[in-house]
Amino acid sequence: MKIPSLEGKVALVTGANTGIGKVTALELVRAGAHTILACRNQQKAQEAIDEILAETGADPSMVEFLALDLASFDKVRESAAAFMAMELPLDILVNNAGLAGIKALSKDGFEIAFGVNHLGHFLFTHLIFERLLEADSARIVNVASRAHYRVDGIDFDKLHSVAETTTGMTSYAYSKLANVLFTSELAERLEGTDITTYSLHPGVVASDIWRKVPGPLRWIGKLFMISNEEGAQTTLYCATSPDCADESGLYYDSCKVKKPSAAAHDKELSKKLWDKSMEWTGAPELPL
16 A cells, blocks of 8 residues: 655554564654554664664664553553653554464453453553654554454453463454554543554464464464565554544445444443553553
8 A cells, every 4th residue: 555654753662572563663664754663672672773773774863663552551651651751742553463273361451462452551541641642643453354353242251361272363363452442542532632543353464473372283374374574464454544534433444334243333342441451550540
């Protein structure tokens, strides 16, 4: 897709050191955006930054690293404080980082996929929200998945224990449904502002998100997956396209609006998830 000029814009991409996050950051930089790669591993992030600079020829000051460990609320708070200290308005926030297939708990005692994929991003978004308000207009893009269709709700009682299955797909699906619900709930709360929200399915991408899935399953599965470059297209569409500039709270697949699951339309579930997420993360109220 053709990305419009992003000169003068600031973008932040979580999990941008690899996979579709790295491709997303690369294309945002290529379009002229001051881009921040928010990642857990500084060495891998720096390697990604070096590759982006080499490919785009961008000014090194326009591509920065921000330490972000979404598995720890304390670390998320540290990261948000560091970003706020940059004193930059934020035009594009891409909540891309994710993981699957890990049987573990986050540092705060939540099933790891739910803790990272939803709760960490939920808290981070709230903590840096003032910078989104400072932009002329801003977009929040939450990378979800069609996996959210696999569940008909969220079993909140299971979010404090490790994934029950070998692949952890049910837990992963809960986290991706949470991404879609967060997007739509946030859109309602932001009505009347210049901030729009988007959730999306990037395609089944052969990225590092599957690195902890058992080897044979991972190797076979990747034979049927698309490339990171293909997978980043819908993210980039939601983050930059003028065609969706006036849309908010919707779910996208292949750069088009798609109807999400019935559970994603459940207003009671959406409100419960928001309230539980606020309680569990201690996130501040949105400064609206």
